[in-house]
Amino acid sequence: MRVIGHVAVNVFKESVRDRVLYNLVAFAALLIGASYLIGQLTAGQDVKIIKDLGLAAIATFGLLIAVFIGIGLVWNEVERRSIYSLLSKPIRRYEFILGKYAGLALTLLVNVAIMTAAFYAVLAYLATQFPGSGAVDPGLLRAVALIVLELLLVTAIALFFSTFSSPFLSAALTFGLWVIGHFNADLRNFEAVVQSPAAARLARGLYYVLPNFAAFDIKTQAVQALPVPGSYLVATALYGVVYIALLLAGAVMVFARRDFK
Amino acid sequence: MKGALILVVLLAGVVGLQAVHERGGGRPAAREESLLYVRSPEAAARLALSYRSLLADLYWIRAVQYYGGTRLSTDPDRQYALLYPLLDLTTSLEPRFNVAYYYGSTFLAEAPPGGPGRPDLAIALLQKGLRAQPGRWEFAQWIGFVHYWWRQDYEQAAAWFGRAAQFPNAPIWMAPLAATTLAEGGRRDSSRLLWQQVADTAEDEGFRNEARRRLLQLDAMDQIDRLQQIVNGYRQQRGVLPADWDELRRAGSLQGTPVDPTGVPYRLQAEGVTLGPGSRLFPLPAERARVR
Numbered sequence: 001m002r003v004i005g006h007v008a009v010n011v012f013k014e015s016v017r018d019r020v021l022y023n024l025v026a027f028a029a030l031l032i033g034a035s036y037l038i039g040q041l042t043a044g045q046d047v048k049i050i051k052d053l054g055l056a057a058i059a060t061f062g063l064l065i066a067v068f069i070g071i072g073l074v075w076n077e078v079e080r081r082s083i084y085s086l087l088s089k090p091i092r093r094y095e096f097i098l099g100k101y102a103g104l105a106l107t108l109l110v111n112v113a114i115m116t117a118a119f120y121a122v123l124a125y126l127a128t129q130f131p132g133s134g135a136v137d138p139g140l141l142r143a144v145a146l147i148v149l150e151l152l153l154v155t156a157i158a159l160f161f162s163t164f165s166s167p168f169l170s171a172a173l174t175f176g177l178w179v180i181g182h183f184n185a186d187l188r189n190f191e192a193v194v195q196s197p198a199a200a201r202l203a204r205g206l207y208y209v210l211p212n213f214a215a216f217d218i219k220t221q222a223v224q225a226l227p228v229p230g231s232y233l234v235a236t237a238l239y240g241v242v243y244i245a246l247l248l249a250g251a252v253m254v255f256a257r258r259d260f261k
Numbered sequence: 262m263k264g265a266l267i268l269v270v271l272l273a274g275v276v277g278l279q280a281v282h283e284r285g286g287g288r289p290a291a292r293e294e295s296l297l298y299v300r301s302p303e304a305a306a307r308l309a310l311s312y313r314s315l316l317a318d319l320y321w322i323r324a325v326q327y328y329g330g331t332r333l334s335t336d337p338d339r340q341y342a343l344l345y346p347l348l349d350l351t352t353s354l355e356p357r358f359n360v361a362y363y364y365g366s367t368f369l370a371e372a373p374p375g376g377p378g379r380p381d382l383a384i385a386l387l388q389k390g391l392r393a394q395p396g397r398w399e400f401a402q403w404i405g406f407v408h409y410w411w412r413q414d415y416e417q418a419a420a421w422f423g424r425a426a427q428f429p430n431a432p433i434w435m436a437p438l439a440a441t442t443l444a445e446g447g448r449r450d451s452s453r454l455l456w457q458q459v460a461d462t463a464e465d466e467g468f469r470n471e472a473r474r475r476l477l478q479l480d481a482m483d484q485i486d487r488l489q490q491i492v493n494g495y496r497q498q499r500g501v502l503p504a505d506w507d508e509l510r511r512a513g514s515l516q517g518t519p520v521d522p523t524g525v526p527y528r529l530q531a532e533g534v535t536l537g538p539g540s541r542l543f544p545l546p547a548e549r550a551r552v553r
Contacts, residue, residue, distance in 0.1 A: 052317075220314045
């Protein structure tokens with residue numbers, strides 16, 4: 001466990017050195033600029049639009065970090081040949097993979113936490129401009145929580161691909177899965193549009209196997225302060241955790257079999 | 262240091278050339294058509310992935326900009342062809358975007374040149390909202406409103422107000438409003454009652470302001486009627502129309518130049534008394550001939 005912690009801290013430090021946290025400046029500039037401009041462009045709904053924009057920006061910045069750092073986590077060590085010196089130390093392969101994952105997860109958590117704080121600061125300012133608009137709504141944290149889980153799942157996918165393929169291919173596959181994961185409902189209802197029972201069964205199978213990213217998206221419900229049952233949040237969180245565990249187990253297995261001679 | 266100097270010189274060059282470009286009038290003028298690349302709400306919803314609300318916001322901003330831009334355009338043939346498709350996309354991407362229904366139906370119903378004059382599309386948009394949120398009495402009220410104000414169909418208006426009154430959470434004044442509309446539809450008093458309810462109860466500041474503007478329009482219509490009576494009396498007495506307000510003032514019929522509720526002087530023309538140029542109450546409701 002201690003070894004995993006060391007690897008994780010190193011990944012976090014490396015991402016800080018790589019100026020990953022600079023995206024926070026872009027996030028803050030985007031929100032502050034938008035909160036001024038939106039009022040000039042639209043009729044009412046400033047608070048709603050800033051909420052939509054803030055949550056979408058947190059998800060997008062996080063997604064970019066998860067994919068573009070995740071795909072290089074293992075590949076870079078192999079490419080720089082630093083993997084040889086790493087594995088010659090008292091560090092097991094699974095500890096290396098889990099440490100890498102934990103490090104990027106920590107980077108994402110810090111990022112999302114700071115972005116959320118900035119988001120609420122902008123909302124607090126809007127609350128002074130639009131009293132009674134309910135701008136500072138703690139219910140938005142439900143959406144942020146599921147965004148974090150979604151990002152952790154994306155990270156696990158990127159890390160899994162990173163154990164055996166090039167960064168370009170890993171990025172394409174991760175983005176591909178993320179996009180397909182938003183069309184899950186279509187896979188489920190595929191039999192309504194195809195004649196072939198085999199194709200329908202295949203689509204139904206993919207529906208169960210592929211990650212259902214649409215389930216993590218409750219941004220609209222959170223912004224509109226609609227009720228989201230606690231059971232839904234728990235089931236989605238459980239789904240995310242089990243899927244992450246599956247991907248990490250797969251990544252550990254693939255990495256354990258790799259021959260670096 | 263030398264590098265920084267080069268950067269400053271090049272930056273100054275870029276700024277200078279841009280200024281030259283601007284003085285030359287910029288890009289040669291070309292007729293720019295407004296285009297809507299994605300018209301299908303289903304396609305837009307799929308392409309949006311997990312950004313449906315954000316895309317709905319973008320389409321809403323575009324609808325507002327499109328309506329405002331077209332309304333302010335000096336083109337005599339201005340059309341509002343994309344207004345309904347934009348509002349349809351907005352509300353399909355986010356079926357609970359209530360402001361888009363309310364404002365959107367007002368934009369659509371507004372008579373030319375202030376709008377496309379399509380109360381039918383306004384009603385279609387509100388009915389879409391009612392299908393998406395069957396428990397929201399406000400949509401039924403607004404449909405009644407469109408029938409009342411823009412179609413002058415007081416029976417339909419009363420029927421929709423009556424329907425709104427049947428919602429469990431409808432305000433208590435809705436049922437009397439339905440009855441008043443049926444009995445006195447078209448009278449200014451009932452119109453005033455209608456807008457006063459909106460001014461007092463609407464959740465959105467924009468709607469409350471719009472209702473206040475409509476109330477001022479009704480006041481202006483009352484004032485115009487009284488001024489017209491004075492003008493007609495003068496003509497009966499002297500056989501000619503007064504040349505201007507001063508003439509009426511000298512005759513003792515008026516105390517000064519009459520102004521509308523926003524402070525803009527009324528205009529005296531051969532056709533009658535009208536709002537002055539630049540009044541934000543223009544145009545007065547089309548049913549002026551009917552609303553009494």
